[in-house]
Amino acid sequence: MSADASLDATTLFQFDNSYARELEGLYERWQAERAPAPRLLAFNRHLAEELGADPDALATDEGVAVLVGNTTAEGSEPIALAYSGHQFGNYSPRLGDGRALLLGEIVDPQGVRRDLHLKGSGRTRFARGGDGKAAVGPMLREYVISEAMHALGIPTTRSLAVVATGERIARDTGMLPGAVLARVASSHLRVGSFQYAAATGDVDLVRRLVDHAVARHLPEAADSEIPALELFRHVVARQADLVARWMHVGFIHGVMNTDNTTISGETIDYGPCAFMDRFDTATVFSSIDHGGRYSYGNQPRVLQWNLARLAETLLSLFDPDTERAVAIATEVLQGFGDRYVAAWHAGMRDKLGIAGATPVTAADAVVDAVPELLQTHAIDHTRFFRLLSSALRGDDGPVRALFTDPAAFDAWAATWLALVPADVDQRVAIAAEMDRVNPIYVPRNHLVEAALDAATAGSMEAFDALVDVIRHPFDERPGLEAYAVPAPADQGPYRTFCGT
Numbered sequence: 218m219s220a221d222a223s224l225d226a227t228t229l230f231q232f233d234n235s236y237a238r239e240l241e242g243l244y245e246r247w248q249a250e251r252a253p254a255p256r257l258l259a260f261n262r263h264l265a266e267e268l269g270a271d272p273d274a275l276a277t278d279e280g281v282a283v284l285v286g287n288t289t290a291e292g293s294e295p296i297a298l299a300y301s302g303h304q305f306g307n308y309s310p311r312l313g314d315g316r317a318l319l320l321g322e323i324v325d326p327q328g329v330r331r332d333l334h335l336k337g338s339g340r341t342r343f344a345r346g347g348d349g350k351a352a353v354g355p356m357l358r359e360y361v362i363s364e365a366m367h368a369l370g371i372p373t374t375r376s377l378a379v380v381a382t383g384e385r386i387a388r389d390t391g392m393l394p395g396a397v398l399a400r401v402a403s404s405h406l407r408v409g410s411f412q413y414a415a416a417t418g419d420v421d422l423v424r425r426l427v428d429h430a431v432a433r434h435l436p437e438a439a440d441s442e443i444p445a446l447e448l449f450r451h452v453v454a455r456q457a458d459l460v461a462r463w464m465h466v467g468f469i470h471g472v473m474n475t476d477n478t479t480i481s482g483e484t485i486d487y488g489p490c491a492f493m494d495r496f497d498t499a500t501v502f503s504s505i506d507h508g509g510r511y512s513y514g515n516q517p518r519v520l521q522w523n524l525a526r527l528a529e530t531l532l533s534l535f536d537p538d539t540e541r542a543v544a545i546a547t548e549v550l551q552g553f554g555d556r557y558v559a560a561w562h563a564g565m566r567d568k569l570g571i572a573g574a575t576p577v578t579a580a581d582a583v584v585d586a587v588p589e590l591l592q593t594h595a596i597d598h599t600r601f602f603r604l605l606s607s608a609l610r611g612d613d614g615p616v617r618a619l620f621t622d623p624a625a626f627d628a629w630a631a632t633w634l635a636l637v638p639a640d641v642d643q644r645v646a647i648a649a650e651m652d653r654v655n656p657i658y659v660p661r662n663h664l665v666e667a668a669l670d671a672a673t674a675g676s677m678e679a680f681d682a683l684v685d686v687i688r689h690p691f692d693e694r695p696g697l698e699a700y701a702v703p704a705p706a707d708q709g710p711y712r713t714f715c716g717t
């Protein structure tokens with residue numbers, strides 16, 4: 218806590234609100250509901266510094282009042298964003314920020330522009346049946362998983378803070394403590410934003426949204442012949458790369474609706490997401506995903522489907538002739554598959570330490586055999602890749618021990634090792650490189666759950682410890698053995714819930 222009496226918490230950030238300025242019609246001005254007794258539960262000091270804010274000032278009562286929405290900082294213009302979306306394939310014309318607010322855009326000292334957004338800050342005009350609130354558990358869950366993704370090097374929205382509101386809210390499981398998450402993102406533009414704009418029938422609005430998105434995410438395309446097309450190509454490429462990164466770490470988003478697919482290529486909206494332990498392409502954690510639409514193995518396909526929905530909103534900008542516009546969109550969309558496979562292969566070669574192996578086709582054949590190997594033998598995804606490096610250091614015991622049938626591993630490993638230099642020193646160097654891309658610590662489901670349960674009951678110790686672990690996912694540290702292994706086998710199947 219800073220005792221500086223001159224501190225003015227209302228001038229914490231440098232705001233410049235281009236969305237509010239440029240996109241009238243795609244938002245509603247709104248104010249957060251008052252939190253009766255705000256208390257800072259989790260705070261990302263490093264991120265605050267990145268944003269050019271003074272972390273000590275933000276952590277004071279005045280700063281926390283801004284982070285929970287009780288005080289509107291100078292320059293902030295809170296708005297609820299309008300967007301549509303396909304949820305589980307069904308189109309909802311009007312979703313929008315039902316319980317969230319964009320406080321404004323912060324331009325950090327490096328000139329980087331980012332959204333500061335609140336989630337759980339009360340009902341807005343888009344709330345429909347919802348209460349506008351969020352519980353402590355799910356907001357801390359977003360905090361820890363998004364920070365884990367960031368530490369893993371995966372594009373993601375960030376979490377600046379979770380503030381308990383002091384209010385209790387009604388959920389299926391009973392009354393729970395409420396919280397507000399302060400989220401930072403390179404923007405909150407999503408496929409659903411374009412769907413909403415297109416559905417108004419106002420082509421000029423779609424064009425303004427394209428210009429806004431280009432200015433924020435692809436400024437070099439501003440003067441191109443068809444900025445909408447360049448933007449679309451860019452989003453397709455970014456999203457293909459993104460989903461490949463998810464697949465590399467066994468991340469399952471869980472609710473890949475078009476309103477949760479960003480234009481920036483950042484992962485957004487951590488609801489029922491989780492990391493897969495035992496490899497199974499059919500893995501689904503979300504309690505409401507009965508059909509397995511958003512299962513681990515379906516993610517690339519679903520993303521491509523979402524991008525087709527984006528294309529539909531831009532057709533008239535691609536070409537006035539619909540047939541030609543569809544042909545252009547189809548060609549770009551078809552490129553998604555190649556881009557995804559290339560990104561997946563490249564990342565997998567790094568994970569296996571065979572980035573330099575030739576021919577690349579031989580390396581990719583070894584890569585392609587991995588999913589089936591892990592699936593058939595129900596191997597823990599994170600452990601498999603992490604333990605492989607010790608095989609290059611001369612001890613394949615740990616990774617072989619994951620297999621009840623070690624001969625299956627041996628058969629694959631022979632093809633793998635044939636691509637790795639035989640030289641001992643070179644192998645040790647490659648092993649070190651593998652350890653920089655294959656995490657030892659991911660937020661294990663049972664540990665996340667235990668930390669959130671404890672936090673809900675009032676103790677932040679397990680949560681703080683977990684955040685500390687996942688911030689350094691590649692560095693093995695003594696004493697953290699329990700964070701590196703899956704849940705005991707007797708724990709039933711893991712379930713996550715959307716009613717957050």
Ligand code: AMP
Pocket residue numbers: 312313314315316317340343344345346347348349350351472476477486488715717
């Ligand atoms: P999500 O599943 O988090 O992407 O949310 C889908 C939509 O439901 C968005 O429009 C949210 O703003 C809205 N929503 C989710 N939970 C609530 C809530 N408790 N109150 C109001 N709106 C909500």
Ligand code: MG
Pocket residue numbers: 476477486
């Ligand atoms: Mg959402």
